[in-house]
Amino acid sequence: xxxxxxxxxxxxxxxxxxxxxxxxxxxxxxxxxxxxxxxxxxxxxxxxxxxxxxxxxxxxxxxxxxxxxxxxxxxxxxxxxxxxxxxxxxxxxxxxxxxxxxxxxxxxxxxxxxxxxxxxxxxxxxxxxxxxxxxxxxxxxxxxxxxxxxxxxxxxxxxxxxxxxxxxxxxxxxxxxxxxxxxxxxxxxxxxxxxxxxxxxxxxxxxxxxxxxxxxxxxxxxxxxxxxxxxxxxxxxxxxxxxxxxxxxxxxxxxxxxxxxxxxxxxxxxxxxxxxxxxxxxxxxx
Amino acid sequence: xxxxxxxxxxxxxxxxxxxxxxxxxxxxxxxxxxxxxxxxxxxxxxxxxxxxxxxxxxxxxxxxxxxxxxxxxxxxxxxxxxxxxxxxxxxxxxxxxxxxxxxxxxxxxxxxxxxxxxxxxxxxxxxxxxxxxxxxxxxxxxxxxxxxxxxxxxxxxxxxxxxxxxxxxxxxxxxxxxxxxxxxxxxxxxxxxxxxxxxxxxxxxxxxxxxxxxxxxxxxxxxxxxxxxxxxxxxxxxxxxxxxxxxxxxxxxxxxxxxxxxxxxxxxxxxxxxxxxxxxxxxxxxxxxxxxxxxxxxxxxxxxxxxxxxxxxxxxxxxxxxxxxxxxxxxxxxxxxxxxxxxxx
Numbered sequence: 001x002x003x004x005x006x007x008x009x010x011x012x013x014x015x016x017x018x019x020x021x022x023x024x025x026x027x028x029x030x031x032x033x034x035x036x037x038x039x040x041x042x043x044x045x046x047x048x049x050x051x052x053x054x055x056x057x058x059x060x061x062x063x064x065x066x067x068x069x070x071x072x073x074x075x076x077x078x079x080x081x082x083x084x085x086x087x088x089x090x091x092x093x094x095x096x097x098x099x100x101x102x103x104x105x106x107x108x109x110x111x112x113x114x115x116x117x118x119x120x121x122x123x124x125x126x127x128x129x130x131x132x133x134x135x136x137x138x139x140x141x142x143x144x145x146x147x148x149x150x151x152x153x154x155x156x157x158x159x160x161x162x163x164x165x166x167x168x169x170x171x172x173x174x175x176x177x178x179x180x181x182x183x184x185x186x187x188x189x190x191x192x193x194x195x196x197x198x199x200x201x202x203x204x205x206x207x208x209x210x211x212x213x214x215x216x217x218x219x220x221x222x223x224x225x226x227x228x229x230x231x232x233x234x235x236x237x238x239x240x241x242x243x244x245x246x247x248x249x250x251x252x253x254x255x256x257x258x259x260x261x262x263x264x265x266x267x268x269x270x271x272x273x274x275x276x277x278x279x280x281x282x283x284x285x286x
Numbered sequence: 287x288x289x290x291x292x293x294x295x296x297x298x299x300x301x302x303x304x305x306x307x308x309x310x311x312x313x314x315x316x317x318x319x320x321x322x323x324x325x326x327x328x329x330x331x332x333x334x335x336x337x338x339x340x341x342x343x344x345x346x347x348x349x350x351x352x353x354x355x356x357x358x359x360x361x362x363x364x365x366x367x368x369x370x371x372x373x374x375x376x377x378x379x380x381x382x383x384x385x386x387x388x389x390x391x392x393x394x395x396x397x398x399x400x401x402x403x404x405x406x407x408x409x410x411x412x413x414x415x416x417x418x419x420x421x422x423x424x425x426x427x428x429x430x431x432x433x434x435x436x437x438x439x440x441x442x443x444x445x446x447x448x449x450x451x452x453x454x455x456x457x458x459x460x461x462x463x464x465x466x467x468x469x470x471x472x473x474x475x476x477x478x479x480x481x482x483x484x485x486x487x488x489x490x491x492x493x494x495x496x497x498x499x500x501x502x503x504x505x506x507x508x509x510x511x512x513x514x515x516x517x518x519x520x521x522x523x524x525x526x527x528x529x530x531x532x533x534x535x536x537x538x539x540x541x542x543x544x545x546x547x548x549x550x551x552x553x554x555x556x557x558x559x560x561x562x563x564x565x566x567x568x569x570x571x572x573x574x575x576x577x578x579x580x581x582x583x584x585x586x587x588x589x590x591x592x593x594x595x596x597x598x599x600x601x602x603x604x605x606x607x608x609x610x611x612x613x614x615x616x617x618x619x620x621x622x623x624x625x626x627x628x629x630x631x
Contacts, residue, residue, distance in 0.1 A: 161338060161418035162467035169422055170435040170463050176423035178413040178542050211544055264544045 063229050064137040066236045067105075069124050070282070071098065071132070073244045080126055088248035091255050093190035093200060098243050099125035100184040100278075101153050101166070101173065105136065108146040110223060115140055121153065123166040123173065124241075143226040147237065148218035151271075151278060152183025155207045155214065178263060181205055183213060184274060186246055193259040200255055202246060204270050206263040213263075213271035219281035228286045236285040245277030246270050321346040321472075321627070323403065326480030328488045328518050332403040334417045334475055339468045341476070344454035349473030351451065352466060354630040358438055359431035361387045366424060366470075369396040372628055375559035375619075376400060376477065382570030390429040393536055395570035397555065398563045400479040400622065404519055410552045410568045412525060413542045418471045435463045442466065479558055479622040487616070488518065496616065503613025510582075510600050511557075511610075514593070520557040520617065526593040527551045529586035530567060538568070550591050561618045575614065579607045 071078035073085040073095070084092050105120040117136055125131045157167060158180040167174075173182045184204040193200050206213050221227055227235055247253040250272045261267045321343050323336055339345075352358070356365040369384050370376040376399035378384060384392035394410055408414040414423065424430045425438055442448040443461045453459040455469055486494040496504060507515075516522040525539040527550050534550030542548075552568045566572040572581065579602060586592070586599035602610065622628075 159415045161416050161471070162464040164462055164464040168435075168463050169419070170439065174419075174422070176414070176419070176426055177409070179415045179419045179422075208543075 061141045067134045088252040091192040095188040097187040105149040107144040151215045153181040190255040192255040203262040204267045215275035238282045240280045249273040249276035334403040345472040348455045349469035377563040386430040387432045392429040400477045479619040481621040482619040483616040503609035514554045521554040525551040527591045529592045
């Protein structure tokens with residue numbers, strides 16, 4: 001029997017769509033009878049079902065994966081309040097608060113198809129261990145070779161009405177006098193700081209030009225070891241997060257001259273820095 | 287014959303039943319008027335339209351209760367209603383700048399609260415961009431209620447009858463900041479003032495006309511003031527300097543934008559209900575309308591960001607001042623000021 005390449009593709013489409021219980025063999029038997037009818041029907045199905053799922057092997061199954069954010073300062077583990085670190089200018093500093101938003105996580109496959117994880121907003125807080133391990137569910141199974149996300153909270157949500165979940169202003173990551181989210185918050189002390197109590201206060205946020213601090217991070221995943229999401233395998237992505245990246249990368253920050261920013265031009269300097277070095281994809285456990 | 291009377295009996299019974307049913311409903315909710323967000327016909331379309339915050343009587347009532355509850359502040363002495371008083375069109379009468387807990391004096395005059403659904407940004411400097419998030423600063427500011435959201439939420443969770451009220455308003459008794467803010471937005475968003483004499487004249491309602499003095503004032507106003515205080519909301523929502531100081535103590539809009547050109551500029555305030563909202567300007571420096579008008583006549587300072595149209599001030603003789611003043615008083619909406627729906631009950 002002759003089955004054209006196109007028909008095979010259509011068959012494939014039907015097989016992948018769990019809503020249609022036509023198996024390859026039963027289909028073969030009925031082929032002659034319904035050939036014309038199906039020839040008409042299948043392209044429609046193709047358009048409506050195959051296009052959406054994209055991936056051929058695993059069109060309709062979903063699974064989950066986790067992302068771990070390991071906080072460091074220039075290679076050393078981050079410990080709040082106690083450890084002394086050095087910035088690129090050689091100035092000592094300690095960190096008391098380190099937290100930030102990651103949002104709108106987008107995964108891509110080698111063929112260019114992408115999956116935007118809906119309502120993906122995460123607040124990662126060094127002082128709250130569970131927040132450093134994020135679980136993402138309901139992701140279409142497949143091999144992903146790229147991840148992209150916003151450091152902070154997208155433009156629209158900065159101006160939206162009252163939010164809940166991690167975007168609840170209760171978490172102290174929302175400016176009440178200049179409404180909008182604080183994307184990255186780092187507070188601590190440095191003997192070089194001229195502020196009261198040697199404080200260093202970096203509240204980075206703002207989405208309006210020229211002081212827009214919204215940054216996107218992306219990482220290519222080695223195609224030899226992609227993020228393999230399977231119903232029976234929930235991989236883990238491991239990111240190293242370098243808190244010291246706020247202070248170097250594009251322009252080195254000296255706490256003697258810049259020790260306080262809550263939005264505005266100085267926040268842009270810091271955001272341009274961390275856009276380069278805050279996140280590094282370390283490895284994936286498949 | 288029998289059949290006919292049975293049919294009649296059935297009919298009668300069902301009518302009686304229907305009547306009883308409807309009667310019953312009335313009994314459950316005695317004379318409660320449905321709270322509506324009404325848009326005066328001479329107003330443009332509002333920016334906030336309750337689409338994502340379904341307006342209900344229960345939501346409005348909850349928001350109002352929170353608005354008037356002083357127990358939410360650090361020393362339990364200050365509610366939203368302390369600084370936003372209905373008889374002052376929800377501004378703060380006789381207070382130049384706001385007074386919060388511990389008698390702390392803020393730096394700005396409390397603006398009136400009405401027609402907020404038409405406002406695109408909030409506060410004198412436009413720092414807050416959504417009606418729902420505008421109460422946040424009042425809760426947390428050390429010079430206002432000096433509390434934090436966690437404390438507010440846990441107070442409401444643990445204080446009767448709040449859990450029940452939240453359940454009525456949102457279908458579930460659990461309380462979070464989002465529901466607190468949405469209910470407050472239902473209350474303050476419904477505060478619409480559009481029934482002044484001016485409005486009735488504009489809508490050509492029967493029996494309302496300007497006196498000759500008011501009309502002369504209206505014409506002067508259109509000529510000299512409405513480029514900024516634009517009808518029908520009496521503000522174009524822009525940020526400008528009207529020359530109060532050579533160097534402003536309060537940086538105003540530039541606090542938000544960081545732009546030098548915005549230094550010392552403030553949102554053009556509405557002039558509706560101006561009769562009741564003294565003192566005037568962002569720092570409440572003028573106690574009455576005479577002082578405010580005299581400012582335009584003789585007090586405009588040549589600040590670097592002074593609005594171009596105000597260079598040299600706006601000459602007004604005494605007659606003109608009186609005429610403008612009597613026009614401004616036609617912007618008073620007593621139905622709004624006296625509406626018991628908005629009062630602390």
